[in-house]
Amino acid sequence: MDTILSVRDLGKGFYIHDRAKHVPAAMGISFDLKPGQLTALVGPSGAGKSSLLKAIYRTYVPSSGQVIYRTAVGDLIDLASAPETQITDLRRAEIGFVTQFLHCLPRLSTLDVVARPLLQQGVARDAAHEKAARMLAALAIPEQLWDATPATFSGGERQRVNIARSFTQGGRLMLLDEPTASLDPVARENVCAMIEAAKAEGAAMVGIFHDMALADRLADLKISVGRKAFEDAA
């Protein structure tokens, strides 16, 4: 099967303007990813894992390297340098980012929050709600809460609503930033099952997992991320 993502020497550093100094983050990493595969970024705290994941999603502009993505229609696009409009279109239709933090509009019901990305893609309301309900049930959010706003939920419930929303939208490429952090063992297992199901359906994923047993279970490839030495900062 064709490679969907080809990352070459991707690195990220920061320039702190008010201190006029460079802060090195991650050294360049390279890997290829096919549909149905998961690459885990592993390494100590501060190594630059999140920065690299954000550089793939283009929340951050990479400092070096290429992120060649093969679109659904077979075009090859370098996410490191593509125009913002193209990045926005790909995020809407093909590339998802899963974090542990839920930022939601107040007053929207949980079911609407989770179904929203599908509704925005033009999916019919019933179909969007049906899929959202399936994901909420799979993550054990009690049905009695689905018409309440998640703004008042516990931290773990909000995290699960956020994951349900991301997986309801899905994507050919999904970027997972510690999706199981601070979940209890049952919820963690539910999220793992969701990740495995998405892989089986052909989603390609890049994920950060602090739990090595989880990385071993879910990942087809593990990439060690290391921070550049400060004196090497460019």
Ligand SMILES: Nc1ncnc2c1ncn2[C@@H]1O[C@H](COP(=O)(O)OP(=O)(O)OP(=O)(O)O)[C@@H](O)[C@H]1O
């Ligand atoms: N926007 C930013 N501006 C300046 N420095 C940043 C920015 N984002 C990240 N950094 C710095 O880059 C370094 C790497 O951070 P990053 O969050 O990528 O590490 P990480 O490996 O994901 O860490 P953790 O496992 O603790 O989440 C840190 O020193 C951090 O302060």
